[in-house]
Amino acid sequence: MPTIKDVALAADCSTATVSRALANPEKVTEATRKRVASAIAKVGYSPNLAARNLRRSESRTIVVLLPDIANPFFSEIIAGLEDVAHREGYRVLLGDCEHDTGRAQAYFDLLPTNQADGIILLTAEIPLALVTQQARGSQIPLVMACEYFDQLTLPTVRIDNPLAAARAVEYLSSLGHRRIATITGPMQNPICIDRVKGYRSEMARQNLPVNSRWVVEGDFGFLSGYQQGQGLLAMPSEERPSAIFCHSDEMAIGLMKAARDASIRVPEDLSVIGFDNIGLSEYCQPELTTVSQPRDEIGRCAMRLLLDVLRKKQVPHQQVLSTQLIVRASTAPAPAPAPAPRA
Amino acid sequence: MPTIKDVALAADCSTATVSRALANPEKVTEATRKRVASAIAKVGYSPNLAARNLRRSESRTIVVLLPDIANPFFSEIIAGLEDVAHREGYRVLLGDCEHDTGRAQAYFDLLPTNQADGIILLTAEIPLALVTQQARGSQIPLVMACEYFDQLTLPTVRIDNPLAAARAVEYLSSLGHRRIATITGPMQNPICIDRVKGYRSEMARQNLPVNSRWVVEGDFGFLSGYQQGQGLLAMPSEERPSAIFCHSDEMAIGLMKAARDASIRVPEDLSVIGFDNIGLSEYCQPELTTVSQPRDEIGRCAMRLLLDVLRKKQVPHQQVLSTQLIVRASTAPAPAPAPAPRA
DNA sequence: TTGTATAATGTAATGCATTACATTCAAGCA
DNA sequence: TGCTTGAATGTAATGCATTACATTATACAA
Numbered sequence: 001m002p003t004i005k006d007v008a009l010a011a012d013c014s015t016a017t018v019s020r021a022l023a024n025p026e027k028v029t030e031a032t033r034k035r036v037a038s039a040i041a042k043v044g045y046s047p048n049l050a051a052r053n054l055r056r057s058e059s060r061t062i063v064v065l066l067p068d069i070a071n072p073f074f075s076e077i078i079a080g081l082e083d084v085a086h087r088e089g090y091r092v093l094l095g096d097c098e099h100d101t102g103r104a105q106a107y108f109d110l111l112p113t114n115q116a117d118g119i120i121l122l123t124a125e126i127p128l129a130l131v132t133q134q135a136r137g138s139q140i141p142l143v144m145a146c147e148y149f150d151q152l153t154l155p156t157v158r159i160d161n162p163l164a165a166a167r168a169v170e171y172l173s174s175l176g177h178r179r180i181a182t183i184t185g186p187m188q189n190p191i192c193i194d195r196v197k198g199y200r201s202e203m204a205r206q207n208l209p210v211n212s213r214w215v216v217e218g219d220f221g222f223l224s225g226y227q228q229g230q231g232l233l234a235m236p237s238e239e240r241p242s243a244i245f246c247h248s249d250e251m252a253i254g255l256m257k258a259a260r261d262a263s264i265r266v267p268e269d270l271s272v273i274g275f276d277n278i279g280l281s282e283y284c285q286p287e288l289t290t291v292s293q294p295r296d297e298i299g300r301c302a303m304r305l306l307l308d309v310l311r312k313k314q315v316p317h318q319q320v321l322s323t324q325l326i327v328r329a330s331t332a333p334a335p336a337p338a339p340a341p342r343a
Numbered sequence: 344m345p346t347i348k349d350v351a352l353a354a355d356c357s358t359a360t361v362s363r364a365l366a367n368p369e370k371v372t373e374a375t376r377k378r379v380a381s382a383i384a385k386v387g388y389s390p391n392l393a394a395r396n397l398r399r400s401e402s403r404t405i406v407v408l409l410p411d412i413a414n415p416f417f418s419e420i421i422a423g424l425e426d427v428a429h430r431e432g433y434r435v436l437l438g439d440c441e442h443d444t445g446r447a448q449a450y451f452d453l454l455p456t457n458q459a460d461g462i463i464l465l466t467a468e469i470p471l472a473l474v475t476q477q478a479r480g481s482q483i484p485l486v487m488a489c490e491y492f493d494q495l496t497l498p499t500v501r502i503d504n505p506l507a508a509a510r511a512v513e514y515l516s517s518l519g520h521r522r523i524a525t526i527t528g529p530m531q532n533p534i535c536i537d538r539v540k541g542y543r544s545e546m547a548r549q550n551l552p553v554n555s556r557w558v559v560e561g562d563f564g565f566l567s568g569y570q571q572g573q574g575l576l577a578m579p580s581e582e583r584p585s586a587i588f589c590h591s592d593e594m595a596i597g598l599m600k601a602a603r604d605a606s607i608r609v610p611e612d613l614s615v616i617g618f619d620n621i622g623l624s625e626y627c628q629p630e631l632t633t634v635s636q637p638r639d640e641i642g643r644c645a646m647r648l649l650l651d652v653l654r655k656k657q658v659p660h661q662q663v664l665s666t667q668l669i670v671r672a673s674t675a676p677a678p679a680p681a682p683a684p685r686a
Numbered sequence: 687t688t689g690t691a692t693a694a695t696g697t698a699a700t701g702c703a704t705t706a707c708a709t710t711c712a713a714g715c716a
Numbered sequence: 717t718g719c720t721t722g723a724a725t726g727t728a729a730t731g732c733a734t735t736a737c738a739t740t741a742t743a744c745a746a
Contacts, residue, residue, distance in 0.1 A: 001455055003732060014696045019734055029694065049458050050397040051732035054701050059393070069421055070622075075413030082439060086449075094437045096425060106429075112344055115392050222626045253626050260628060279413070283565045283596050285603060285628040346702060357726045362704055372724065394702035397731050 002043040011039035022047070053114060061091045062306060063107050063116045067123040069096040071220070072278045073248070073295070074122060077145065080299025081120065088307055090117075101127055111140050118142065118306045124149055124189060141309045145302035146293075150190045155309060157301040157319045161191045164291050164323040165198030165245065166205075168273045171325055172243040173206045176334035177271060181214035181241035183228045183251050192217075195247055195275075214241055218251045225254025233262045233270070242270060242334050249274035249281045249290055256284065256330065267332035277326055286329035294321050345386040354382035365390070396457060404434045405649060406450050406459045410466040412439040414563070415621045416591070416638070417465060420488065423642025424463065431650055433460075444470055454483050461485065461649045467492055467532060484652045488645035489636075493533045498652060500644040500662045504534045507634050507666040508541030508588065509548075511616045514668055515586040516549040519677035520614060524557035524584035526571045526594050538590055538618075557584055561594045568597025576605045576613070585613060585677050592617035592624045592633055599627065599673065610675035620669055629672035637664050 008015045013032060021028045021036040028036075039045075053059050062085055066074050078094065085092050093116060095107040104126040110116040118141035121131075128149060131142065145157040165182075172180050182199050185192040196215060203210050216231065218224035225246060232241055232255075246252040252274030256266050264270050266286055274281055277292035301319050308315045351358045356375060364371045364379040371379075382388075396402050405428055409417050421437065428435050436459060438450040447469040453459040461484035464474075471492060474485065488500040508525075515523050525542050528535040539558060546553050559574060561567035568589060575584055575598075589595040595617030599609050607613050609629055617624055620635035644662050651658045 001457075004734095005732085015733075016697080016735075017695060020695085023734080027694075032694080046452065046456055048397070048456050048732050050393050050402070050456075051701090052734075054391070054393040054397055054703095054732080055734045057701080069412075070415060070418030072413060072415055078412055079439065079441075086446075091436070093434070096422065098422075103429075109389065113389050113391055113393075114344075222622060226626070250626075253623075257626050257628070279565060280596075280623060283569070283593075283600050284626075285600070347704095348702085358703075359705075359727080360725060363725085366704080370724080375724080391702050394731090395704075397702080397733095398704045400731080 001048070002045045003048065004045070006043045007036065007039045007045045010043050011035045057114050058117050059091075059115050060089060061093050061110075061116045062118050062120060062303070063093045063095055063110060064120045065095045065097055065104060065107055065123055065126065067097055067125050069094065071250075072280070073220075073276045076295040077122065077299035077302075080296040081303045082299075084300050084303040084307075090303075090307070097123060097126060104130060108140075118310055120145060120302050120306055122146055125186075128152075141306060143302050143306040143309065145298050147189065147191055153317055155305050155315050155317055155319075157298055157305060157321065158191070159293055159298075159321055159323050161194035162198030162201070164275075165195040166202035167323075167325055168245045168275075168291055169199050169202040170206070171327070172245065172271060172273065172331065173202070173208065175243070175271065175331060177243035178208050178334065179211070179214070179239070179241045180208065180243045180245065181211075181216070181232050182245045183216055183218045183225055183232075183247065183255065185218060185220045185247040187217050192247055199245060211239060213239070218247070220248040220250060222250045222254040222257075225251025226258045227254075229255035229258030230262070233258055233264055243272070243331070244270065245273045245275075247275050249276045249278045249288060252288055252290070252330070253280070253284050256286075256288075267330050269335055271331040271334075273325075273331060281326075282328070289328045289331040290326050292324045292326050294323075297321055344391070345388045346391065347388070349386045350379065350382045350388045353386050354378045400457050401460050402434075402458050403432060404436050404453075404459045405461050405463060405646070406436045406438055406453060407463045408438045408440055408447060408450055408466060408469065410440055410468050412437065414593075415623070416619045419638035420465065420642035420645075423639040424646045425642075427643050427646040427650070433650070440466060440469060447473060451483075461653055463488060463645050463649055465489055468529075471495075484649060486645050486649040486652065488641050490532065490534055496660055498648050498658050498660055498662075500641055500648060500664065501534070502636055502641075502664055502666050504537035505541030505544070507618075508538040509545035510666075510668055511588045511618075511634055512542050512545040513549070514670070515588065515614060515616065515674065516545070516551065518586070518614065518674060520586035521551050521677070522554070522557070522582070522584045523551065523586045523588065524554075524559070524575050525588045526559055526561045526568055526575075526590065526598065528561060528563045528590040530560050535590055542588060554582060556582070561590070563591040563593060565593045565597040565600075568594025569601045570597075572598035572601030573605070576601055576607055586615070586674070587613065588616045588618075590618050592619045592621045592631060595631055595633070595673070596623070596627050599629075599631075610673050612678055614674040614677075616668075616674060624669075625671070632671045632674040633669050635667045635669050637666075640664055 004015045004018050007018045018036050021033050025033055064081060082092050097103045108130050121144045124147040143155045148156045169180055184196055200210060216228045218228050244255060246255060252272050256272055259266050259270050266272055274288045274290035277290045281288035281290050298321060305315055347358045347361050350361045361379050364376050368376055407424060425435050440446045451473050464487045467490040486498045491499045512523055527539055559571045561571050587598060589598060595615050599615055602609050602613050609615055617631045617633035620633045624631035624633050641664060648658055
């Protein structure tokens, strides 16, 4: 591989001039710039990034930590992230933590050695110590998206989870449902707590009682939706929910399978609302009513935020993006033998 | 950040000794090794990878190029890849090409500058020139998985596509289907051509005619399955297929939606087979019969293969893994008014 | 014309780990 | 005891781009 020296030789100037022609073109004569450009083309030079990184103490690499690459929810966020990053000359290193603490540690360790410049966290399922220690000690550029730590104030991009949940419940209530259950994500997760809060407050606002057995915990995956769905649908009919709000589309789809198995029709006997609006939600049977998050935009915002942090700009502590309830075919008016609608 | 010098100082030896204690412990006294170890702990040293990479001309980074991160088919392959890589001290840089040529180019450019040591291609949708040029000129470590270029012999991990397709068709035929159609992936893709070959040869073996309108091209996504499905299902009844073999599960699910829209029952009126066995295929309605690929193992094999290439080991040119037909609820015996089964 | 300010370019130090080569030291042998 | 040999360690060059500082060239003013 040719080095900057070869270019300098070919352009008949010093390496410093070549470097400047590349990094600060305005500091160099028009003529020199051209000479350097053609020399670079001639020798086929491209800078050795290891050397550059060593010198500049930066890597132009951003680590994005997520709980599970396989989850389609993240794919569009990643696309948004990457687009912004690439435009700005940054590379994205995707880190799948798979609920495995060691992995996260390894990715955090990239920062102090200049192998990465910053981190975007799409998961809160990592040891809090990693974050506090790093953020305090070495002031690591760190941005969160979707999730957050309630103990900490980090720059964060997110949606209004309580509101989104409340809207979903409000819609179900407007359809005449009174027995509304919810299958949550992992409850150590603040966003799930928020959604449950939104659920409860809206239930209260609608004067609907909440049976404690109507709030069950899943893990966002198909299977947990299926299993928890079985439990909910096996309740005696006066207690069994006529509508269920799920914290993910995958769980909603698992739930709908449980309903089929139990010969409970969706939406005639049971209304289902999901969360995320993944591609699949339009193709499942019935098509899923769901809360849509602006995933691409979440990714973009998070990356922009992190780049601003890196550039020492002032950044907002919170960026809240709006959600939208997408009504499809999995929700319908409450079944006839339901209690009369509120006076 | 402390450097190797600080360690040398603390351990009262030279930097060379510290380096050796880390890289070739056997070249150093037991005593020194311990001294160095505790010095490292004391000063909190971790090596600057940029400097190491610069010196060693390697990056311990593997680029994995895929057509679309959002496709759940890849997620498990990635998990397998990453697991092997991390175990061996390598990092994985995921590159989403999004059918965009420029991206691929950019990732290939990482190699000559030692920003990456090798590439695993999970897509053939990149300019062939990139591969030939690189592979010829600088002998770039390159391994393919799933897909391949038929013009080139690169180390490749894959399944027997013609066989897998033939098995699917054979199964449909055994159920009495005679009008069997197929929705393919992009036909510039050798694996799709292979699957069509397998389809055709098995149809021939079963003495079943192939109507040219039964072979239609999709792009692996939900929507294309839906659209091509509409076309196939709109055919006059004597021509309309009673079974359709899709090159991806997403297309199969799109197709099933088209069937619902047209009030065609699956599997009673129409049998559907997918390909890949993505998580969803168990949760759609009806559950999807599909060809399962050992995705995790494909990922592992590909990474092992690449690491072998990097270590200049002799590697096999082809590694063929086996598939399995998973029979679920989307396939059933051909509808009654079908032509009599073959004499 | 000489001096000064400014732009353009060059020189050389720097970042950090690795490693070829040089040196030291101790063990083993005659 | 003196010499050989090999292990252990040290010295210093190396990889490559960047940049502080030094030097030269150019333009303009006095």
